[in-house]
Amino acid sequence: xxxxxxxxxxxxxxxxxxxxxxxxxxxxxxxxxxxxxxxxxxxxxxxxxxxxxxxxxxxxxxxxxxxxxxxxxxxxxxxxxxxxxxxxxxxxxxxxxxxxxxxxxxxxxxxxxxxxxxxxxxxxxxxxxxxxxxxxxxxxxxxxxxxxxxxxxxxxxxxxxxxxxxxxxxxx
Numbered sequence: 001x002x003x004x005x006x007x008x009x010x011x012x013x014x015x016x017x018x019x020x021x022x023x024x025x026x027x028x029x030x031x032x033x034x035x036x037x038x039x040x041x042x043x044x045x046x047x048x049x050x051x052x053x054x055x056x057x058x059x060x061x062x063x064x065x066x067x068x069x070x071x072x073x074x075x076x077x078x079x080x081x082x083x084x085x086x087x088x089x090x091x092x093x094x095x096x097x098x099x100x101x102x103x104x105x106x107x108x109x110x111x112x113x114x115x116x117x118x119x120x121x122x123x124x125x126x127x128x129x130x131x132x133x134x135x136x137x138x139x140x141x142x143x144x145x146x147x148x149x150x151x152x153x154x155x156x157x158x159x160x161x162x163x164x165x166x167x168x169x170x171x172x
Contacts, residue, residue: 016109016112019105019108019109019112020105020108020109020148021035022108023101023104023105023106023107023108024036024039024101024102024104024105024148025101026104027097027100027101027103027104027105028075028097028098028100028101029073029097030069030070030073030075030097031066031069033056033057033058033062033066034066034069034070034075035101035148036055036056036057036147036148037052037055037056037063037066037067037070037076037088038070038075038076038090038094038097038098038101039098039101039102039147039148039149040052040055040056040143040147041076041088041089041090041094041098042090042095042098043151044143045087045089045090046079046081046087046088046089047087047088048081048085048086048087048088049063049064049067049086049088050063052067052088053066054143054144055143055144055147056147057144067088070094074091074093074094075090075091075093075094075097076088076089076090076091076094077089077091102150105148105150106150125158128161129161130161132145132161132162132165133161133162133164133165133168135162136161136162136165136166136169137165137169140169140171142162142163142165142166145162146160146162
């Protein structure tokens with residue numbers, strides 16, 4: 001027998017994922033990994049291709065192809081780093097794309113959450129914080145979990161539950 005709550009969470013998770021990715025990829029006119037890469041670079045400028053790929057779930061070769069595409073679109077630039085390293089940085093157009101993607105991601109989520117009153121939103125915040133802390137235990141990488149997060153929004157008026165889980169695990 002399957003757990004109804006788990007089934008509901010699975011359905012809600014997929015629907016939310018679809019909304020988030022549709023908003024971000026549509027606004028940025030990039031793939032899901034490209035959208036994640038741009039948001040990651042907004043918070044961690046100058047990453048190398050390999051590390052950027054790790055954070056968005058791509059192999060080094062796939063990440064290099066993705067960065068090629070983002071560079072061709074005028075959204076990122078490559079700059080020499082130390083030694084053989086190459087840094088990937090957002091262009092002004094890339095920065096604008098990130099702002100647009102986060103806004104496009106937020107709009108449908110705000111619509112979904114509009115059915116909740118203030119007490120329900122507060123309860124959901126607590127439950128999601130608890131679930132995210134547990135997911136951190138499973139995944140073990142805040143950079144991966146938060147790859148499409150608006151980090152400023154998450155920490156405004158509260159503590160990021162993923163960041164807290166990372167600190168509690170002694171990895172921060």
